[in-house]
Every structure is written in structure tokens, then in C-alpha cells.
Amino acid sequence: MDTVMKDRGGPAQPLLLARDLRKHFPIPGGLLGRATRVVRAVDDLSLSVEKGETLGVVGESGCGKSTVARLLMRLLKPDRGTMVLDGDPVDEPHGITVNELRRQVQMVFQDSYASLNPRLTIVETLAFAPKAHGLPAAEARARSRDLLAKVGLDPNSFADRYPHELSGGQRQRVNIARALALRPRLVILDEAVSALDKSVEAQVLNMLVDLKNEFGLTYVFISHDLNVVQYLSDRVMVMYLGKIVEIGSVDAIYGDPQHPYTQALLSARPSMDPRKRTREAPIQGDPPNPIDPPSGCRFRTRCPFAEDVCAKAEPLLNASGAQEVACHMRIRGSGHTKAP
Amino acid sequence: MAIQSPSLDLGAGAAVCATPAAHARGYWQQVARRLRRDPVTLVCAAILLLIVASALAAPWLGLADPYKTSMIRRLYPIGSPNFLLGTDELGRDMFARLIYGGRLSLFMGVTPVALALLIGGTLGITAGFLGGRVNMAIMRVMDVFYAFPSVLLAISLSGAMGAGAENTLLALTIVFIPPICRVSESVTTQVRGFDFVDAARASGAGTLTIVRVHVLGNVLGPILVYATSLISVAIILAAGLSFLGLGVKPPEPEWGLMLNTLRQAIYVNPVLAALPGVMIFITSICFNLMSDGLRAAMDVKA
Numbered sequence: 001m002d003t004v005m006k007d008r009g010g011p012a013q014p015l016l017l018a019r020d021l022r023k024h025f026p027i028p029g030g031l032l033g034r035a036t037r038v039v040r041a042v043d044d045l046s047l048s049v050e051k052g053e054t055l056g057v058v059g060e061s062g063c064g065k066s067t068v069a070r071l072l073m074r075l076l077k078p079d080r081g082t083m084v085l086d087g088d089p090v091d092e093p094h095g096i097t098v099n100e101l102r103r104q105v106q107m108v109f110q111d112s113y114a115s116l117n118p119r120l121t122i123v124e125t126l127a128f129a130p131k132a133h134g135l136p137a138a139e140a141r142a143r144s145r146d147l148l149a150k151v152g153l154d155p156n157s158f159a160d161r162y163p164h165e166l167s168g169g170q171r172q173r174v175n176i177a178r179a180l181a182l183r184p185r186l187v188i189l190d191e192a193v194s195a196l197d198k199s200v201e202a203q204v205l206n207m208l209v210d211l212k213n214e215f216g217l218t219y220v221f222i223s224h225d226l227n228v229v230q231y232l233s234d235r236v237m238v239m240y241l242g243k244i245v246e247i248g249s250v251d252a253i254y255g256d257p258q259h260p261y262t263q264a265l266l267s268a269r270p271s272m273d274p275r276k277r278t279r280e281a282p283i284q285g286d287p288p289n290p291i292d293p294p295s296g297c298r299f300r301t302r303c304p305f306a307e308d309v310c311a312k313a314e315p316l317l318n319a320s321g322a323q324e325v326a327c328h329m330r331i332r333g334s335g336h337t338k339a340p
Numbered sequence: 341m342a343i344q345s346p347s348l349d350l351g352a353g354a355a356v357c358a359t360p361a362a363h364a365r366g367y368w369q370q371v372a373r374r375l376r377r378d379p380v381t382l383v384c385a386a387i388l389l390l391i392v393a394s395a396l397a398a399p400w401l402g403l404a405d406p407y408k409t410s411m412i413r414r415l416y417p418i419g420s421p422n423f424l425l426g427t428d429e430l431g432r433d434m435f436a437r438l439i440y441g442g443r444l445s446l447f448m449g450v451t452p453v454a455l456a457l458l459i460g461g462t463l464g465i466t467a468g469f470l471g472g473r474v475n476m477a478i479m480r481v482m483d484v485f486y487a488f489p490s491v492l493l494a495i496s497l498s499g500a501m502g503a504g505a506e507n508t509l510l511a512l513t514i515v516f517i518p519p520i521c522r523v524s525e526s527v528t529t530q531v532r533g534f535d536f537v538d539a540a541r542a543s544g545a546g547t548l549t550i551v552r553v554h555v556l557g558n559v560l561g562p563i564l565v566y567a568t569s570l571i572s573v574a575i576i577l578a579a580g581l582s583f584l585g586l587g588v589k590p591p592e593p594e595w596g597l598m599l600n601t602l603r604q605a606i607y608v609n610p611v612l613a614a615l616p617g618v619m620i621f622i623t624s625i626c627f628n629l630m631s632d633g634l635r636a637a638m639d640v641k642a
Contacts, residue, residue, distance in 0.1 A: 073542050075538050075541060075542060102544040106542060106543075107539070109535040109538070109539065111535055114535045114536065115534070115536050115538075115539050117553075117557070118367075119367055119557040120553070120557070128540065128553060129544070132543055132546070178543075181543075
């Protein structure tokens with residue numbers, strides 16, 4: 001378990017490929033507790049994570065960001081869809097097991113307190129995973145102390161403390177150290193810095209960049225904070241109601257957003273320039289209920305450019321500019337009056 | 341960039357570790373510290389310790405023979421010479437019988453709870469951690485037992501199996517499995533929802549390892565506290581069964597049975613007749629107050 005996972009397919013092969021991932025949560029309540037309706041948390045979503053990159057994932061609350069994270073970690077079993085980790089299909093006869101996937105893919109959760117066992121000391125928490133993978137206890141503890149130092153916490157004063165004795169930022173550093181304990185290749189950061197103070201957040205973000213360089217990591221960085229995503233990511237994926245609406249390089253998405261939802265999100269960012277004050281919210285209302293999403297394009301109920309075609313057909317991801325966009329206005333011959 | 345503030349320069353290497361204000365302290369050390377500041381719990385624990393120790397050491401305390409009857413010195417009042425707490429309706433020494441009675445009564449209180457803790461706790465933690473159909477199956481079976489009032493269930497079980505200490509134990513164990521199972525299930529379900537259990541799963545550890553390291557430590561406390569509060573109920577139920585003639589058989593000294601046999605003497609010497617009841621009362625209230633104190637001490641929030 002001590003060997004760092006070798007790069008197999010070369011730099012051009014995506015580290016993680018997910019195809020048509022779907023997760024619907026049944027809502028019990030029908031006759032005899034039978035589920036008659038489902039929450040469509042993630043609906044036929046495909047994505048690839050390239051080696052060494054940081055893929056940012058943005059979207060409103062409830063758009064399925066965290067479900068995607070849990071699906072990629074296999075903490076949730078997808079209803080359908082396939083995953084391929086560096087050429088190896090996951091959980092399939094000729095591929096790797098879910099446990100092997102979890103050794104190479106780790107996750108940092110948002111709630112720094114709930115993600116640490118209050119009864120275990122920091123070093124016990126960090127040593128748990130390596131021990132579970134058969135590393136001798138003493139070695140696991142030594143590695144844990146090294147990791148603490150790597151995340152900027154002095155092992156001598158922090159190793160034997162309990163989570164409630166630490167501040168939020170310190171706890172999140174411990175969580176990051178725990179995610180690195182198995183020497184993973186991909187780390188999923190699910191709102192990992194969202195609950196921290198701005199100053200602490202900046203420190204942790206810089207630490208993440210340093211760790212990425214030192215360990216050759218790949219990140220999937222999930223956040224609702226557009227500035228943080230812009231700072232950290234190489235590519236950005238915008239989600240709306242369980243679907244990808246736009247995906248592309250950070251420069252393309254932030255410099256030339258194509259989807260009306262992305263445009264609205266970006267213009268909702270508070271501006272540092274008082275003359276560019278946002279007068280009214282660019283999109284109104286809450287996202288529709290994912291139990292019964294709108295037909296066709298899911299954004300059409302809040303889209304200022306919605307037309308008949310948007311209710312009839314679902315727009316698929318389509319190259320437009322430097323990125324891929326799922327909008328009828330960017331699909332040639334889609335029937336939308338603004339289509340090229 | 342909004343986040344480019346001067347603090348950005350603090351990288352991973354820059355230690356952000358303030359020296360700990362308080363000395364690092366374990367969970368159980370904190371519980372002990374809180375308990376030391378709780379006189380009620382300490383006094384209750386001391387009384388219980390006294391009762392338990394004297395019951396255990398009864399044969400070596402130089403007490404009178406608790407079985408030796410005498411027709412001529414029946415129902416001596418409290419404070420009679422040679423008979424500290426008087427004698428019962430058959431002339432046996434009350435003090436000796438009360439001390440010896442503690443052996444059976446405490447045994448009848450602790451054993452069924454301990455057995456039920458083992459069985460109900462295992463079932464409850466299993467149901468809580470696995471959830472889904474397993475949870476459904478286990479908890480619905482428990483609900484069947486819940487349909488009967490506990491006293492009625494204990495009486496009907498003992499009645500069906502016949503009188504005797506073993507059957508009383510068995511009946512009480514069955515009565516206590518459902519409530520312990522339900523409490524275990526609910527705390528386990530709560531703990532299972534925390535991210536640290538997901539993180540442990542993400543690390544690829546097996547279910548048993550996760551339960552042992554991450555679940556047990558967080559659920560045993562509340563379950564044990566609840567079980568402690570059940571001991572008093574068990575003592576009262578066991579005494580009640582004996583009183584009804586379904587539990588321990590005479591001439592064994594047992595508080596509930598003594599209460600029963602002394603009830604004819606209530607007009608002759610009411611204080612004497614009440615003594616076994618007083619012992620039951622003191623013991624059960626001490627167990628209750630102690631479990632309350634334990635609960636308060638273990639409720640450590642960050």
C-alpha cells in the first residue's frame with residue numbers, strides 16, 4: 001500500500017472518466033412506503049478529469065454538486081453509468097474494485113467538525129485509513145505525524161489533541177491530511193473551504209496548491225464561490241439541476257460565458273468597483289423542484305431567452321467558442337431564433 | 341482576485357499553530373472531572389457501593405443467620421437488643437435478611453439489564469448501522485414486544501414459564517431488550533449520518549472496523565447511561581414479581597418477597613413492614629440519580 005500509484009495511461013489519458021452517471025433518490029410515501037417519485041439529483045452526467053488538473057464544479061445549492069462528489073467516491077452507488085479510473089473500469093469484471101478506487105480517490109468534506117470522530121485524537125484519525133490498509137500501527141502513526149507537518153500543524157502539539165480543541169481552519173487541515181493519508185491521486189474537495197473565514201480560507205487554498213504540486217495531485221474542487229473556483233481551477237464545470245450546462249477552461253468560462261445561466265451566475269458576483277453595482281438579481285426565484293424538473297432545457301423557467309424549442313427538446317452539450325455549452329441558442333439549426 | 345489578500349503569503353509551511361491554551365485532555369478525563377463536581381451523583385454512587393459491597397460480603401460480616409426462625413421472638417420492633425432492625429413474622433433477623441436480600445435483588449436488577457444490553461445493544465447497533473431492510477425487520481419485531489406494557493409482559497412471561505429466579509431473569513431480559521434496542525438504534529443511526537463515518541468508508545475500511553473504531557465509541561456512552569436507569573426498573577419489577585409470588589420463592593431473602601410476607605404485619609409494626617420497600621426505594625433512586633449524573637457528565641460539547 002506504500003507504493004504511490006503509478007501513472008498508467010500516460011499524461012493524455014484522463015485520470016477519471018465518468019459516463020452517464022445517474023442518481024435518483026426515491027421519495028418514500030406511496031402505498032406501503034413504496035417510492036412513487038424521485039429526486040433527480042444527478043441525471044446522465046458525463047465528465048472527465050485530466051491528470052494534474054483542477055476541475056472546478058460550480059452551481060447553486062441543490063444542483064447535485066455533492067451528489068456528484070459522492071458518486072465519484074462511490075459513497076453512493078449510481079443508478080446507472082460507468083466510471084473509468086486511468087483506463088481501469090470501476091466495479092466491473094475486468095476492472096478495479098470500489099475499494100481500489102477509494103485508495104486512489106479521496107475526499108474532503110465541508111463540515112470540518114462532523115467529519116472528525118470526536119472520540120479519536122488527531123493522530124488516531126489520521127492513522128485509521130493506513131492501518132485499515134494493513135500498515136503497522138507505529139508506521140501509520142509516524143506517517144500521520146509527517147502529514148500533520150505537511151498541512152502546517154506542529155505534530156508535537158496537535159497529534160494527541162481532540163477535534164473540539166482545534167479551530168475550524170485547523171480541523172480542515174486535519175481533514176486534508178486525512179485525505180492524503182492513503183497517497184491518493186485524485187482528491188475531491190466538496191466545499192472544503194466554504195465554512196472557513198476568508199483569511200483562513202486563503203491560507204488553506206494556498207496550502208492546497210502547494211500540496212498539489214508536491215504530491216502531483218489532481219483536484220475536483222466543488223464550491224459555490226466563483227472567485228475561489230477561478231483562482232484554483234484549470235477547467236470549470238457549471239451545473240444546474242443535476243446537469244452540466246457549460247464546461248470549459250477557466251479563461252473561456254469566466255472570459256466568455258456562453259450559457260445564460262453561467263452569464264447570470266457570473267454577473268451576480270459582487271463587484272469590487274462601486275460604479276459597477278449590481279442593481280437587480282440577474283435571475284429571479286429558486287431553482288425548480290428536482291422532483292419534477294422542467295421538460296426540455298431545465299433552465300428555461302428562469303431563462304430570459306426561453307422559447308418554444310426550449311420546452312420541447314433537451315439541449316445537449318455542444319462545442320461553442322472554446323467550451324462546451326448545453327443551450328439551444330448555441331446549437332446550429334436548433335430552432336431557437338438566436339441560434340447561429 | 342477577491343481572495344488575494346496579504347494573508348495569501350502564508351503558505352502550507354507557515355505554521356498556524358497557536359500553542360494549546362488548555363492541556364490536551366481525553367474525553368473520559370473530562371467526564372471524570374465533571375463527575376467530581378457533582379455531589380449528588382457521588383453520594384448516590386457511595387450509597388450504592390455500600391449496598392453492593394455489604395451484599396457481596398454478607399456471609400463474612402458476622403450477621404445473624406437470615407434463615408433461622410423463632411416462634412417466640414416474632415416481629416420485634418426496630419432497635420431491640422441483639423436485633424438492630426427487629427425481626428420478621430417468623431422471628432428472623434431483619435438486618436441480616438435485608439443485607440442478604442440485597443444479593444438476590446441486586447442480582448435480579450443487574451443481570452437482566454446486562455443480558456438485554458448485550459442482545460438489545462447488538463441488535464440495535466446492527467439495525468442502526470445497516471439501516472434499510474435489516475433495520476425494518478429488527479425494529480418491527482421489537483415493536484411487537486412494545487405493544488405490551490412492560491409490567492404486564494413480565495408477569496405474563498413469568499406466569500407462563502412458572503415461578504423461580506431463573507424464569508424471572510429470563511422474563512425481565514426479554515422485557516428490557518426492546519427499549520435498549522430502540523435507544524441503541526436511534527443513537528447509531530444518528531452517528532452513522534456523520535461525515536466521519538463516510539470518510540471512514542471512503543478510506544476503504546471494512547464495516548466491522550468502522551463500527552468498532554468510529555461507532556462504538558460514540559454510542560456506548562448513551563446506551564450505558566440508559567441501561568443504568570433500567571437497573572432500578574428491573575429491581576422494582578423483580579420485587580413486584582416476587583411480591584406476586586412469581587419470582588423468588590420463600591424462604592429466600594429478597595426485598596420484594598419480604599415486602600409480601602411482611603404485609604400481614606402492617607397493623608402490628610408498620611415501620612418494620614416498610615423496611616424492604618425502603619431498601620428498594622433507596623437502591624432504585626440511587627441508580628436513577630446516578631444515571632442522570634452520568635448523562636450530564638458525558639454530554640460534552642465542544
